[in-house]
């Protein structure tokens with residue numbers, strides 16, 4: 001007696017990736033509706049099963065579709081936009097500003113369609129995504145027919161799809177409820193990373209994921225800087241921190257995990273955390289090399305991901321497998337590390353477990369969904385084929401085969417590609433629309449790069465337009481102590497005194513850019529000489545001189561001011577100045593009242609470069625009349641403090657240094 005089925009695929013080299021790593025040659029696979037019913041030797045299968053359709057696979061490899069364990073599919077539309085940058089500059093300087101401007105439901109649907117086309121062509125049948133408007137990504141993925149773990153992003157700042165984290169969490173909840181039982185889509189929640197979320201967000205996302213029993217997808221320990229910052233701010237590395245918040249109680253998919261130690265790996269083991277290793281992205285962004293060999297030795301489920309196509313720059317899992325294996329060998333000095341079979345398991349069965357969908361996909365086994373691909377071994381780069389070692393087939397797939405060898409793809413029992421022809425997507429139309437986006441994004445970035453101000457504003461930091469006018473004068477002086485004594489004159493009422501050590505780095509730009517950027521670190525010094533607080537600020541200094549009164553009393557203007565939330569290195573890489581000038585000084589700053597008018601009196605000692613002592617008098621002004629009055633008072637103050645108005649200089653410190 002034979003059992004009936006819908007389809008039998010025969011005359012294939014069946015690479016099952018089941019727990020026994022069964023290989024059948026010639027082999028056959030039986031499919032009924034969306035499921036695999038059986039896999040085995042062809043003669044046995046044909047004796048036991050009959051089907052409406054029997055398809056000859058012409059001796060191709062029949063294997064499970066690959067699992068892309070971490071990506072951001074709509075970023076196909078940002079591929080090649082900004083490369084050769086460090087992660088923070090790439091992300092905060094380019095990706096996020098462009099995303100704020102362009103990402104919409106239309107953008108993500110198109111980007112997802114393109115990504116699905118690329119992934120189907122490359123033999124991917126399941127992917128784990130994290131982006132904005134994830135419900136639209138789910139729609140486009142389901143239309144393309146791929147299996148997706150689609151994670152709605154949550155961040156602590158406004159995103160293209162939500163004004164606040166509460167809004168994106170509410171969106172995530174509704175979206176998860178609507179898609180919970182879909183045959184292809186597993187909805188998920190995706191707090192972007194600990195450094196872009198608050199503790200409250202991470203806790204709330206974990207609770208949501210646990211309550212709805214869906215995966216939680218997150219970037220963890222991607223760069224050394226992330227771990228270093230976490231140690232400094234929380235006194236522990238990233239993994240203990242997220243564990244403390246209860247995050248690991250959810251079904252976590254942890255992307256990257258480059259900088260984790262053995263203790264942290266054991267924590268992952270305890271919580272059955274899935275890991276997504278992204279070799280290309282980690283190398284390209286110079287994030288480091290994840291300790292994959294050790295993780296696998298500990299039995300962790302480590303899948304392979306491409307990361308987004310803007311940080312890779314493709315969705316090619318063949319490339320990713322080969323690189324993962326070579327990287328593990330090269331970095332451990334052990335050529336036996338991560339052999340082909342284990343690497344292929346990472347890209348299929350282990351990858352599926354890492355995404356918490358191991359019961360559905362990742363291998364050719366009865367009861368699993370029919371997510372399968374056919375690989376053509378005839379192209380020249382795959383030949384010859386040795387038969388001596390049956391295991392050689394894994395080397396063939398991991399080290400020699402390419403995405404272009406994939407000829408046919410089936411997901412959930414439905415063909416998505418036959419003989420390299422896509423059945424669910426119209427590539428030409430999508431490519432035309434993608435070009436249109438590229439032109440608009442080009443224009444946006446060209447416009448932004450035109451001025452320092454627009455580049456500063458694009459960072460989206462709390463930037464204040466502080467167009468402040470000041471009357472100011474500067475004069476070299478012999479002794480600071482002498483001036484301090486004269487400040488005791490009852491004509492001056494001292495309202496406040498401060499002591500700072502100021503470390504300035506000026507970014508210089510070539511003409512026609514007239515502006516300068518100053519990165520200032522203010523160290524507040526207590527009377528006992530200790531640093532009590534450090535403040536960092538970024539100031540865009542416009543053309544400074546508006547007018548010069550007698551005695552070189554200047555009316556000057558400074559423009560935009562932002563709290564410098566990133567490092568000096570970040571701003572250097574983002575703004576790319578042609579040169580830099582460093583100035584360090586000790587500053588005693590007095591706020592005084594003289595003739596019913598307030599002035600700042602700075603007593604500066606410049607020690608880098610060694611320019612000596614200066615007296616600087618400044619006062620904010622708002623009208624020409626007020627400025628004239630103050631310019632006269634400034635000259636009086638100079639005289640009272642024993643400085644010579646004839647010796648005033650009109651240059652700023654930066655000009656003194658640069659001339």
Ligand SMILES: CSC[C@H]1O[C@@H](n2cnc3c(O)ncnc32)[C@H](O)[C@@H]1O
Nearest residue numbers: 072095130131132153192219308311
């Ligand atoms: C959370 S949705 C996507 C969000 O993350 C950005 N992104 C893409 N790749 C990475 C990565 O490797 N590390 C950190 N963030 C990444 C992407 O631009 C989106 O804004």
Ligand SMILES: [Zn+2]
Nearest residue numbers: 219255307308
């Ligand atoms: Zn990512």
